[in-house]
Amino acid sequence: MGTSGEISNSIFKGTLEPIGQLRGASNGSLLCKDSSESLFVYKPIAGERPLWDFPDNTLSGREVAAANLDVMLDWNLVPPTRWISDGPVGPGMVQKWIEEIDELRPVNIFETDRVPTGWLSILDAVDQTGRPVTLAHEDNEALMRMALFDAIVNNADRKAGHILADENGRIFAIDHGVCFNEEPKLRTVLWGWVDKPIWEPHLTSLRQLQGTLGDYHDQIDTFLSRAESRELRQRIQGLLETESFPRPSDDWPSIPWPVF
Numbered sequence: 001m002g003t004s005g006e007i008s009n010s011i012f013k014g015t016l017e018p019i020g021q022l023r024g025a026s027n028g029s030l031l032c033k034d035s036s037e038s039l040f041v042y043k044p045i046a047g048e049r050p051l052w053d054f055p056d057n058t059l060s061g062r063e064v065a066a067a068n069l070d071v072m073l074d075w076n077l078v079p080p081t082r083w084i085s086d087g088p089v090g091p092g093m094v095q096k097w098i099e100e101i102d103e104l105r106p107v108n109i110f111e112t113d114r115v116p117t118g119w120l121s122i123l124d125a126v127d128q129t130g131r132p133v134t135l136a137h138e139d140n141e142a143l144m145r146m147a148l149f150d151a152i153v154n155n156a157d158r159k160a161g162h163i164l165a166d167e168n169g170r171i172f173a174i175d176h177g178v179c180f181n182e183e184p185k186l187r188t189v190l191w192g193w194v195d196k197p198i199w200e201p202h203l204t205s206l207r208q209l210q211g212t213l214g215d216y217h218d219q220i221d222t223f224l225s226r227a228e229s230r231e232l233r234q235r236i237q238g239l240l241e242t243e244s245f246p247r248p249s250d251d252w253p254s255i256p257w258p259v260f
């Protein structure tokens with residue numbers, strides 16, 4: 001796997017040294033540094049917690065497939081990510097660490113009458129004190145691209161905490177371990193564009209992706225089952241036919257919990 005072009009180049013220098021466990025991680029994910037002190041997330045297969053609805057030992061591979069798909073789309077959402085066969089605790093995925101600026105997070109919960117102008121409201125609720133609150137996200141092209149990316153990869157866990165903003169306000173998508181299931185499982189906080197038309201340049205990217213993928217693409221399909229590969233192509237075809245954002249399904253909780 002990872003046999004051609006840019007994707008196969010290493011993203012770290014020398015060897016990876018684990019320096020701690022990731023805070024808030026549900027799996028045995030490690031924070032590492034390379035020989036030039038740059039930080040990386042390393043998710044070894046060995047640290048994966050079994051899930052009822054995903055085959056065992058496939059989560060880090062799904063992360064790499066999602067990152068490779070982002071590269072193929074040229075959408076620059078996922079931090080540079082690679083498969084590593086000889087990591088400190090065996091095979092897994094490695095991803096560049098993004099220094100997150102909390103205040104720039106494009107998804108948040110507000111008192112209902114304080115949602116910033118221009119933000120899209122997703123869900124109304126009441127907090128512990130009975131005050132009306134609203135989950136909302138920004139309305140911008142990068143976030144819209146991320147919502148479409150999630151529809152393509154069938155992301156079952158786009159929490160607010162899986163969207164990072166760096167000091168320049170650039171946004172990144174992380175944690176794609178539960179993507180590409182063969183059943184529809186789209187679960188996200190980015191529902192602001194339901195039924196809206198997909199922007200023409202994004203349709204162009206989708207058509208190009210369809211061509212690049214063909215029936216089999218090493219950098220994606222090595223990590224997926226046959227049924228998952230088939231469904232990925234079906235979802236792309238479906239989006240190209242409707243030319244609009246999907247709506248939440250009735251038989252699957254469509255907002256991840258917890259939201260952060």
Ligand SMILES: Nc1ncnc2c1ncn2[C@@H]1O[C@H](COP(=O)(O)OP(=O)(O)O)[C@@H](O)[C@H]1O
Nearest residue numbers: 022024025026027041095096097098161174175
């Ligand atoms: N590439 C990254 N850059 C910066 N922070 C990250 C990165 N990957 C993960 N994190 C941080 O670590 C937390 C746990 O990582 P996540 O990918 O969600 O792991 P898990 O699969 O265990 O849920 C994230 O919520 C985030 O705060």
Ligand SMILES: [Mg+2]
Nearest residue numbers: 025026162175
């Ligand atoms: Mg997570």
